[in-house]
Amino acid sequence: MSTVTVIDPTMTATREIEFRDALREAMSQEMRRDPRVFLLGEEVAQYNGAYKVSKGMLDEFGPRRIIDTPISESGFAGMAIGAAMMGLRPIVEFMSWSFSLVAADPILNNAPKMLYMSGGQFGCPIVFRGNDGAGGQLGSTHSWCVEGLYSNVPGLKMAIPSCPEDAKGLMTTAIRDDDPVFFLESERMLGMKGPVPEGDYLIPFGQAKVRREGTDCTLVSFGRPVNFCLDAAAELAKEGISCEVLDMRTIRPLDIDSIVRSVRKTNYCVVVDQSWSFGSPGSEVASQVHQHCFDDLDNFVHRVHSADVPTPYAFNLEQEYLPNARRICEAVRSCLYRA
Amino acid sequence: MSMLSEPSTSRPFDVHGKPGERTSAPATTGRRDLVDPALCRQWLRDMLMIREFENRCMQQYQDKKIGGFCHIYIGQEAIAVGCTAAVRPNDPIVTAYRDHGHALARGMAARHCMAEMFGKIGGCAKGKGGSMHMFDREHHLYGGHGIVGAQIPLGVGLAFACKYMDEVIDGRPNSRVALAFLGDGALNQGAIHEAMNLAGLLDIPCVIICENNGYSMGTSIHRGTTMGHDIISKAIGYGIDGYVVDGMDCLSVYHDMSAIVEKCRRESRPAFVDMRCYRFKGHSMSDPRKYRTPEEENQYASDDPIGRLKLHLEERGELPEAVLKEMQKEIRDEVREAIAWSEASPEPPMSELYHDVFVEPHGPFNGTSLPQMLQRKDLR
Ligand SMILES: Cc1ncc(C[n+]2csc(CCOP(=O)(O)OP(=O)(O)O)c2C)c(N)n1
Ligand SMILES: [Mg+2]
Numbered sequence: 102m103s104t105v106t107v108i109d110p111t112m113t114a115t116r117e118i119e120f121r122d123a124l125r126e127a128m129s130q131e132m133r134r135d136p137r138v139f140l141l142g143e144e145v146a147q148y149n150g151a152y153k154v155s156k157g158m159l160d161e162f163g164p165r166r167i168i169d170t171p172i173s174e175s176g177f178a179g180m181a182i183g184a185a186m187m188g189l190r191p192i193v194e195f196m197s198w199s200f201s202l203v204a205a206d207p208i209l210n211n212a213p214k215m216l217y218m219s220g221g222q223f224g225c226p227i228v229f230r231g232n233d234g235a236g237g238q239l240g241s242t243h244s245w246c247v248e249g250l251y252s253n254v255p256g257l258k259m260a261i262p263s264c265p266e267d268a269k270g271l272m273t274t275a276i277r278d279d280d281p282v283f284f285l286e287s288e289r290m291l292g293m294k295g296p297v298p299e300g301d302y303l304i305p306f307g308q309a310k311v312r313r314e315g316t317d318c319t320l321v322s323f324g325r326p327v328n329f330c331l332d333a334a335a336e337l338a339k340e341g342i343s344c345e346v347l348d349m350r351t352i353r354p355l356d357i358d359s360i361v362r363s364v365r366k367t368n369y370c371v372v373v374d375q376s377w378s379f380g381s382p383g384s385e386v387a388s389q390v391h392q393h394c395f396d397d398l399d400n401f402v403h404r405v406h407s408a409d410v411p412t413p414y415a416f417n418l419e420q421e422y423l424p425n426a427r428r429i430c431e432a433v434r435s436c437l438y439r440a
Numbered sequence: 441m442s443m444l445s446e447p448s449t450s451r452p453f454d455v456h457g458k459p460g461e462r463t464s465a466p467a468t469t470g471r472r473d474l475v476d477p478a479l480c481r482q483w484l485r486d487m488l489m490i491r492e493f494e495n496r497c498m499q500q501y502q503d504k505k506i507g508g509f510c511h512i513y514i515g516q517e518a519i520a521v522g523c524t525a526a527v528r529p530n531d532p533i534v535t536a537y538r539d540h541g542h543a544l545a546r547g548m549a550a551r552h553c554m555a556e557m558f559g560k561i562g563g564c565a566k567g568k569g570g571s572m573h574m575f576d577r578e579h580h581l582y583g584g585h586g587i588v589g590a591q592i593p594l595g596v597g598l599a600f601a602c603k604y605m606d607e608v609i610d611g612r613p614n615s616r617v618a619l620a621f622l623g624d625g626a627l628n629q630g631a632i633h634e635a636m637n638l639a640g641l642l643d644i645p646c647v648i649i650c651e652n653n654g655y656s657m658g659t660s661i662h663r664g665t666t667m668g669h670d671i672i673s674k675a676i677g678y679g680i681d682g683y684v685v686d687g688m689d690c691l692s693v694y695h696d697m698s699a700i701v702e703k704c705r706r707e708s709r710p711a712f713v714d715m716r717c718y719r720f721k722g723h724s725m726s727d728p729r730k731y732r733t734p735e736e737e738n739q740y741a742s743d744d745p746i747g748r749l750k751l752h753l754e755e756r757g758e759l760p761e762a763v764l765k766e767m768q769k770e771i772r773d774e775v776r777e778a779i780a781w782s783e784a785s786p787e788p789p790m791s792e793l794y795h796d797v798f799v800e801p802h803g804p805f806n807g808t809s810l811p812q813m814l815q816r817k818d819l820r
Binding site: 136137139165166168170171173175176177178179180181182183184185186187188189206207210211215216217218219220221222223224226255256258278279280307354 | 532534563564565566567568569573575576577582583585587590592593594595596597598599600601602604605607608609630631633634635637638641642795796797798799800802803808809810811814
């Protein structure tokens, strides 16, 4: 990747803000610097966003750039793609990625294929963003992890931040990217607070970040489950197991080099992915680790996914369904022959 | 309504409506007077060009030079030619898979269109799109789209972008209108209804043109579509003005579309056009057409849009025999040359497999490169 403007150390101070504020800062800063950027989606303007991510943006940018749409995902996603083909830079908010399924045709069949199908003539610089993943007791229709479905498609990029700082930096990169970016947020994390730099900064796609250093086992994850991994690593440390937690930040492109580097050091690898296991980003990572680290591994790559069932509603079932810290600890112990 | 402003004698077959049925169509111009005869001759030439191109296309398909699906535009030439004549060159256009006519009418050279179908590097999309996916940035053609109906939200988005660029970025009144074509069968796709609602709601200057040839593959409009005799009622339901236009008559198409397009441009509003026509050939190359009678086909064939424009010119002494002969010869030569050129054009090199996936080069992806037809052209 050539976009390598990492955080400027001389930049104005960081402060603690929420994940949703970090997203809004990125969008607002980009809208100030580039008039081609606009936001559309259900309830984004007058209602201030179903989850208040776009709060106040209508006041600053007006109704021509913060656009309320009807409940019409296929229609407005397609419309935004047409606008992107003309050179605008739309940000499409799906209230939830679960609702993007009715827009599967434009987002999968048009956006990621336009450049190729037109022989390089029409690109599609667009960001689709919204809440992804279970955890809010919304039942199976509203709890989709779309990364398993959508990351299969070539021609798109997929960013899945795990903390406010990354949310802002990855969103800025997503908006400036010339290709379609699927940006997966988590409703469970929107209120999460963390230090975020004030100015604008880019976090390059395809560069994993070591969230915790360790020597005994590599934990590979992205998005909300990174936080489960950090909890698990803290727990396992008490047992004398030192985990290295790698946050992929984007899964397309996938920073396999960082994973390989870590696994060569630890010789064990557990992948934690909240999508279902069959044909998932987690299975892809495992396959690539087996390919690149065959001689380095002291056990096969273990995987922790959401349970292979429709997402349950009941609180206890949903918690157990997720790749939670307890299940991660069990997988690590098993992988390290300490079960 | 302006259909058949020179009414032919009784037509036993009418695929569009039961004879005598009323429609909710407001009158379009009803004009089909001759504009500048030279311009008219140019349109005749464009229509003949599409006809010849498509006839040769069918041969090339039989000879297995063209793969995949191939949808022939014969019978509908007046629409692509009349509509493109009615808009400005920088008004964006998007259409479905029956797209060769639109590409040629918009100005794509026959060789790039043919080479695309041959899967050669000289094709408009370097052989990566095929018959159903013709793109031409220079001529503001935004595809060729294979999924029935998907292009209409895109077309509304093109128009949205035109308006946004003028009004929001440049602070001046909207200057462009997008044309988005679909078939009558596509009318039943949800995406179209979502797009019409958005266009009506957000005042988007997009003219949605339904090339109503009465059939969706083998399903006649009355078997698949409610209110099939009066489809503009669907657009009216979204607050969009609807018009019925005789798509078999290039002059009607031109006059009516000019009026509709200029109204949309002026008012920055969408419109919907029931462009009544008939496809003379099968749905695609593999269609035996068992669902309609030879009598019906013959009736429409005898009302050929090319014949109509020719007659119109001849009656006014504007088409000397020698001029027509010369025109036909030039066209035959041009299409023959396009085929030879496409044969000679190399297959895409294997590096193209990994080109145009992402704009930026990274990993195995090599970034993008423009097709031959756009090389050395400054496109802003
Ligand atoms: C979503 C989708 N469903 C089905 C098809 C297969 N298909 C291609 S064309 C067509 C008929 C469309 O008819 P119409 O819209 O009237 O256009 P025409 O072929 O008459 O130009 C069908 C069913 C498709 N391409 N896309
Ligand atoms: Mg049809």
